[in-house]
Amino acid sequence: MIPLLLLFLLLPSTFCLICPKEYYLVNDSKCLKAAWTRATHSEAESNCTASGGTLVNIKNAIDNHAVFNFANTAGLDYIWIGLSCFANTTSSCFWDDASGSAASYSNFDPYGPNYSGDRNCVFMWMSAGYPARWSSSNCGNNFAMYSYGYICEAPPTLNGNPYHSMLPACNYNYNRKCYMRSDDYGKLYSNQSAANNFCLQNGYTSGLASIHSKIDVDFIRSLYKGTNTTHVYIGAE
Incomplete structure (x- = not known):
């Protein structure tokens, strides 16, 4: 061929600056889209990729606040973010877009990455728990109760x-x-x-x-x- x-x-x-269809420009730097249908971490990542983006990546406190406000306005309770951890340190947590680790910025709850077994996927708390903080979770592959909504990000x-x-x-x-x-x-x-x-x-x-x-x-x-x-x-x- x-x-x-x-x-x-x-x-x-x-x-x-403009965003792809169904995405909204936030902070003049990120295009975000809310997804209410609950999914496992891997399902959420695949769905974001299919719409021209990735699971949301957060590299500083300003963006963390913006993502929290965007998800909160959308009425989401927990959201997957595009981060996976492979040990109990932030330097072992890597962004799904292959841009590196969370060593330079993270916003974990007091328990930190808390990696254990299948608990290597990261979500953000909304109204309950630790609002705007991150936590390690079961990735949802074996337990439906760990399926969450999520935010996709695409470049403007x-x-x-x-x-x-x-x-x-x-x-x-x-x-x-x-x-x-x-x-x-x-x-x-x-x-x-x-x-x-x-x-x-x-x-x-x-x-x-x-x-x-x-x-x-x-x-x-x-x-x-x-x-x-x-x-x-x-x-x-």
Whole structure:
């Protein structure tokens, strides 16, 4: 099978921040979406990934307060956050978006990570217990009573003007980048060089898509969900 290509253009920073569908901009930095249907930690993570995000990640006290207020306004009682612990220290707790550990900031209740067996998934207390604090929990894989609501997070992007004559079509706007699939225009390529030239000829000055994070990978995969495509060219050699 001839691989398809995926190209992208970095959006200029002068446009307004916007969020994906069903997400709301919070603190001019995070796009959040509330999910009321109770789920296990892994189910919540998968559901967030399918909607272009991750379980919410919290790296400072300002964001922690914002997430708490957002979830509280939504009427949630407990929420999963995108953190899993593998020992009893914050440095052993890692964010689901592969951005590192909670060593630099955490807001655990007085018991700390309290890792034990299947208690390696982290939730935030709302009205009961320790409001806005975090606690280790059974991940819910074996016990339905540990299924909670959750908050998904997606990166904000920029509101590019699709009618500007100097910009190419922005078919997929995500994380401050414009993406376009070559197969949307009936184009298939047998080598990376030809694919990259197609990107440049269509105004995508950054050429083939480059990947810098897990959320980039998840988004690109989502573009081909439900299709027969198994390979795409990206801007790496």
